[in-house]
Amino acid sequence: MEPFITPEYYEEFYPNAVDEWTLSQQLQAKYGNLDKIENHYKTFIVSLPHYLRTLAIISNEVQPRPRKTSH
């Protein structure tokens, strides 16, 4: 998980989480588990078309869909 792809996971621990190593440490310390990373996999990799769309967004081929403002 890179900060620029999944900033919503890193914002909570800014500026202490800078990579998956420190993110995992921070999550473990705060919640006692790494369920949020499982949740990331579960929601990020929902299907190959979604994955491809994400790649396209990263490479600026298409515009991202509007993000929900509430979690």
Added chain:
Amino acid sequence: MIAGAGLNFVRIPLPFWAIEKYDNEPFYAKASWKYFLKAIQWARKYGLRINLDLHALPGSQNGWNHSGKLHTINFLSGVMGVANAQRGLDYIRVLAEFISQPQYKDVVPFFGIINEPNIGSNPQGLAALRDL
């Protein structure tokens, strides 16, 4: 839809901790493996192939955040650099053997064994990396 767009390969990055981790590493181990297996099924379904990419190796092969650990390069470099590389070789073997199985080899015909290694100017490390 994907075939219509002319795409036929998907690059899927895996960290070494998709396979296992050591106790002193904080990573969420083995979780991404099951999603990789799902991706293989999806690729089959949509007629795509996978470019498997080992993106994070033990110790960090480039010191960038997408190697799992920012700043320190500890793969073929530094204390434990050789041990980490040996461990990395084991993971490369695990993945290579996995995707070479008859049921997977047509879906995953491509394997990038190390993403963006950058071990600086360490001459012994560079030689070992080229051998790899």
